[in-house]
Amino acid sequence: MSLNQLTIAEARDKLRGGEITAVELTAACLQAVEGADALNAFAHKTPEIALAQAKEADARLAAGNAPDLCGIPLGIKDLFCTEGVPSQAGSRILDGFRPEYESTVTRQLFEQGAVMLGKLNMDEFAMGSSNETSTYGNVVNPWRRGNDEAALTPGGSSGGSAAAVAADLCLGATGTDTGGSIRQPAAFTGIVGIKPTYGRCSRWGIIAFASSLDQAGPMAKSVRDAAILLGAMAGHDPMDSTSADLPVPDFEAALTGDIRSKTIGIPREYRMEGMPDEIEALWEDGRRMLEDAGARIVDISLPHTKYALPAYYVIAPAEASSNLARYDGVRYGRRAKLSQGDGVLEMYEKTRAEGFGDEVKRRVMVGTYVLSAGFYDAYYNRARRVRTLIKRDFEEAFAQGVDAILTPATPSAAFELGSMADADPVQMYLNDVFTVTVNLAGLPGISVPTGLDRSGLPLGLQLIGRPWQEADLLDAAFALERAADFGHKPGKWW
Amino acid sequence: MSIDLETARRVAHLARIAVSDEDLPALADEFNTILGFIEQLNEVDVDGVEPMTSVTPMRLKRRPDEITAGGYAERILSNAPDAREGFFAVPKVVE
Numbered sequence: 001m002s003l004n005q006l007t008i009a010e011a012r013d014k015l016r017g018g019e020i021t022a023v024e025l026t027a028a029c030l031q032a033v034e035g036a037d038a039l040n041a042f043a044h045k046t047p048e049i050a051l052a053q054a055k056e057a058d059a060r061l062a063a064g065n066a067p068d069l070c071g072i073p074l075g076i077k078d079l080f081c082t083e084g085v086p087s088q089a090g091s092r093i094l095d096g097f098r099p100e101y102e103s104t105v106t107r108q109l110f111e112q113g114a115v116m117l118g119k120l121n122m123d124e125f126a127m128g129s130s131n132e133t134s135t136y137g138n139v140v141n142p143w144r145r146g147n148d149e150a151a152l153t154p155g156g157s158s159g160g161s162a163a164a165v166a167a168d169l170c171l172g173a174t175g176t177d178t179g180g181s182i183r184q185p186a187a188f189t190g191i192v193g194i195k196p197t198y199g200r201c202s203r204w205g206i207i208a209f210a211s212s213l214d215q216a217g218p219m220a221k222s223v224r225d226a227a228i229l230l231g232a233m234a235g236h237d238p239m240d241s242t243s244a245d246l247p248v249p250d251f252e253a254a255l256t257g258d259i260r261s262k263t264i265g266i267p268r269e270y271r272m273e274g275m276p277d278e279i280e281a282l283w284e285d286g287r288r289m290l291e292d293a294g295a296r297i298v299d300i301s302l303p304h305t306k307y308a309l310p311a312y313y314v315i316a317p318a319e320a321s322s323n324l325a326r327y328d329g330v331r332y333g334r335r336a337k338l339s340q341g342d343g344v345l346e347m348y349e350k351t352r353a354e355g356f357g358d359e360v361k362r363r364v365m366v367g368t369y370v371l372s373a374g375f376y377d378a379y380y381n382r383a384r385r386v387r388t389l390i391k392r393d394f395e396e397a398f399a400q401g402v403d404a405i406l407t408p409a410t411p412s413a414a415f416e417l418g419s420m421a422d423a424d425p426v427q428m429y430l431n432d433v434f435t436v437t438v439n440l441a442g443l444p445g446i447s448v449p450t451g452l453d454r455s456g457l458p459l460g461l462q463l464i465g466r467p468w469q470e471a472d473l474l475d476a477a478f479a480l481e482r483a484a485d486f487g488h489k490p491g492k493w494w
Numbered sequence: 495m496s497i498d499l500e501t502a503r504r505v506a507h508l509a510r511i512a513v514s515d516e517d518l519p520a521l522a523d524e525f526n527t528i529l530g531f532i533e534q535l536n537e538v539d540v541d542g543v544e545p546m547t548s549v550t551p552m553r554l555k556r557r558p559d560e561i562t563a564g565g566y567a568e569r570i571l572s573n574a575p576d577a578r579e580g581f582f583a584v585p586k587v588v589e
Binding site for chain 1: 524527532533537538552555575587
């Protein structure tokens with residue numbers, strides 16, 4: 001087994017025990033990254049930074065009392081601003097942008113000794129479910145359908161993060177999740193991904209898509225690794241007014257796997273019409289596993305589930321149209337080449353027309369429309385009222401004593417890259433049908449790989465927790481992970 | 495509610511995104527598909543329901559109104575496509 005295949009927990013113990021060095025571990029990952037260009041997971045590689053950080057980590061490890069992440073090589077989603085390192089959100093409009101500052105989440109990771117291998121590919125501005133909207137090109141899922149060579153999507157928008165972790169290019173990665181962008185790619189690649197409660201991780205320095213929905217979270221090889229990473233990423237930050245001033249529990253210490261006193265809800269509205277048998281069976285298996293582990297299973301109702309996606313596709317584009325107004329060709333990124341006589345208006349319009357990809361333009365324009373005079377109440381305010389109702393559904397379920405809610409993570413396994421090219425945009429949006437409710441309600445949600453479909457592709461289940469109860473949620477996920485005993489890896493073809 | 499070409503053109507302009515005349519019909523079609531999907535929200539009874547302003551109930555913190563950063567114009571300008579003499583430069587604005 002080569003070092004890049006270790007989990008974070010295993011590597012931490014070996015680093016502390018002096019069995020391996022951070023430089024050796026980092027070199028193994030850098031070599032894996034170099035050999036994996038076919039996956040296109042890394043958009044910007046930073047081997048010099050990685051090796052310098054690894055050397056520092058080794059010194060710190062030698063001195064003793066090093067934090068959990070000291071010397072652990074990670075991939076960083078391109079949405080995170082990293083000082084002096086290209087940070088483009090997968091967009092052409094940010095060509096050449098090198099932030100003068102570090103996002104709070106990455107600063108915390110590096111302060112704890114984590115090593116950055118590079119920046120990970122993603123859907124442009126995190127808008128997409130297949131990693132096909134990136135200016136860097138598609139990310140390819142390391143998983144294939146048996147011997148079929150068709151290139152599959154790793155999901156999106158954190159597709160580079162998912163592919164990199166699944167292919168053992170790094171030990172863990174950062175992701176962000178606005179409607180499912182951590183959990184859906186995690187499910188498509190057989191890894192664990194958690195979106196914490198809104199406000200758990202600082203959004204400062206993370207390029208904004210929809211500010212009331214965006215949250216950062218870890219993508220990892222196991223629930224334990226996700227717990228370790230989340231602990232390092234979370235915490236109050238005065239630079240983000242929506243960041244919660246709450247203590248961060250020791251998430252790893254919470255992993256007991258004992259869920260005998262827990263009540264797990266199964267929401268009937270998530271049984272969608274036309275849901276594939278395999279997803280239905282996976283969900284049923286998960287229910288049985290948690291029941292066998294001693295949890296009480298109850299059927300619950302979340303009546304407004306059906307309206308979550310339409311509400312999301314008002315609120316997220318509305319916020320995006322406002323957040324992305326800053327890309328105007330003046331302060332950062334690229335400016336379009338102007339013709340003789342062009343004024344500022346032409347500069348804005350040309351810069352944004354050539355800098356944004358089609359999906360981003362579509363969402364900015366839909367957002368502009370729903371916020372425009374005469375439609376604000378009919379669309380935006382109505383969607384925000386529906387959002388209140390969606391959150392209330394969850395509050396009522398929790399008030400009945402439900403500790404966590406079990407649902408499928410995605411409506412299907414990974415699909416072929418290009419297969420949605422002729423579909424209308426709404427078909428792609430349906431990928432987030434099980435995950436988007438969680439963002440609208442601000443709750444924590446975790447995707448855990450629990451099975452394979454007929455063609456050998458991974459499938460995941462989602463657990464949704466109470467606000468701020470990530471520790472309990474991770475523990476339930478730990479019990480599910482143990483019961484499912486997934487253990488599959490993609491065969492290396494790249 | 496259906497978006498016509500004129501509305502599509504107006505929205506593109508409001509969003510400051512240049513869209514050529516030949517691309518407008520496809521854009522209007524896409525708007526109509528997405529808005530058709532959104533129309534489902536009209537089925538929901540939202541009478542007496544407050545629009546959500548904050549997903550996690552929290553009071554915004556107050557802080558003293560003090561200058562805590564600044565004095566680094568060069569760093570602010572370092573990523574500008576065109577910066578001159580300490581300023582962002584843009585094409586001439588003549589109204």
